[in-house]
Amino acid sequence: MTAEIINLNRFRKEKVRQEKAATAEENRVRFGRNRAERALDRIAAEKARRHLDDHQRDDGKDPTVA
Template sequence: MADAPINLNRYRKARARAEAKREADENAVRFGRKKAERERARAEAERIARALDGQQRDE
């Protein structure tokens, strides 16, 4: 005898839930930072860029 029948509606809904969770996790990584964290990261990147520019040798 074959395996038990598969409930296709349950499978389809589970797949849709998994896709929605994957997309939500992606968005949390992309947009999940607070404004202060974004500004701190931007300021740090600017500080590093200024430090590197200041260390360039003149030819």
């Protein structure tokens, strides 16, 4: 009746790898966005910027001079 001999360093390193993989998976779920979502956000930001620029008053006066 002999016990299986295990390398404690290998066991410890494998445990750390598994913990990092679990953390990475959680971060992918929490923060991950695909290319289409990023493109939609970029397009929406550009549209908002254009909308704001189009509605800016242009009465010929310099707003920095009082």
